[in-house]
Amino acid sequence: MDVLRRVADARAFRASVPGSLGFVPTLGALHAGHGSLVERAVRERAAAIASLFVNPTQFGPGEDLAAYPRREAEDLAFLERLGCSAVFVPSVEEMYPPGDDTRVQPGAIAARLEGAARPGHLTGVATVVTKLFAVVRPDVAYFGQKDFQQLRVVQALAHDLRLGVRVVGCPTVRDEDGLALSSRNAYLSADERRAALALPRGLFAARADWERGERDPKRLADRVRQHAAALALEYVSVADPLTLAELTRAAERAVISLAARVGRARLIDNVLLGMDVSELV
Known part of the structure; x- marks a missing residue:
């Protein structure tokens, strides 16, 4: 090499x-x-x-x-x-x-x-x-x-x-517990890492709602916030995956993104709904 x-x-x-x-x-x-x-x-x-x-x-x-x-x-x-x-x-x-x-x-x-x-x-x-x-x-x-x-x-x-x-x-690669792999995960203590699991859990809960037919952007964002309420969330966004314009009504595709502070680490994560990342060009 x-x-x-x-x-x-x-x-x-x-x-x-x-x-x-x-x-x-x-x-x-x-x-x-x-x-x-x-x-x-x-x-x-x-x-x-x-x-x-x-x-x-x-x-x-x-x-x-x-x-x-x-x-x-x-x-x-x-x-x-x-x-x-x-x-x-x-x-x-x-x-x-x-x-x-x-x-x-x-x-x-x-x-x-x-x-x-x-x-x-x-x-x-x-x-x-x-x-x-x-x-x-x-x-x-x-x-x-x-x-x-x-x-x-x-x-x-x-x-x-x-x-x-x-x-x-x-596709995002995750640890077995669901946390997205990130170089900044090294900043997390054991307790902070456990707390950070609320982020993927919130995203996965919103994805499950989507799969059951939920399309209201506010309800999807609220689902994420319910799970991550104990963390310092900077934002939760439900947006169009192509333009990243915030959705205000039901759509057939979306990306739910978030950012949060957990200890010294600033973590970001997302789930893509209604399309696969390979479809983005």
Whole structure:
């Protein structure tokens, strides 16, 4: 497995791959959720490349940029075991050279939810993903459903900017107890982890209501809040999966998203109703 630290090295690697290239961009601190994306890229493409880069522009003031877990040696070994052909591990200076002040501003799909809760976050995501696509030049990129708004923002920018990359959404990977895998789960104490299980339970209860025919957005959101009432919820949203516009009446598809503070951890999760993540393009 090649470990590439410079833009020139990543471009040379791309030139050496004769077939289709799959790409999994990550912040590092990898877990089985990331692994599922890499396994799919390895299985479906001629070669697979991942990136490890804690992108400073997607962290706001007071967020956990300095504390974010960094485990490069473990992550590289993990990716090699999964069959990754290469890993791009740039420095901040390589991605944001002196004088760099260009940013990619996503559209209306980024205005609500995480866009409102974390100002500038999705601009940072859109900027770094655009840069990574320009450097790595993949044919297909794989993103997890757990960061649903991020997935939709990246799909929109790839389409709108004609980047020539197909962005594939992949199902959320969960622990046996239902908690969505996240690098930030490492912040949770044992008691906090038990408390955090109210989040998937609320989402699953709302999904069960949907499967029994409930379509009222307010009732679906209230079901989630009932289960997570003891937690510091930032938002519960019932929105159109394509536009992320909040639903005000019954619809035949929806995404229920939430964000909550549990101890030091800020956790997000969602369930997609009436369609599969593979249908999003």
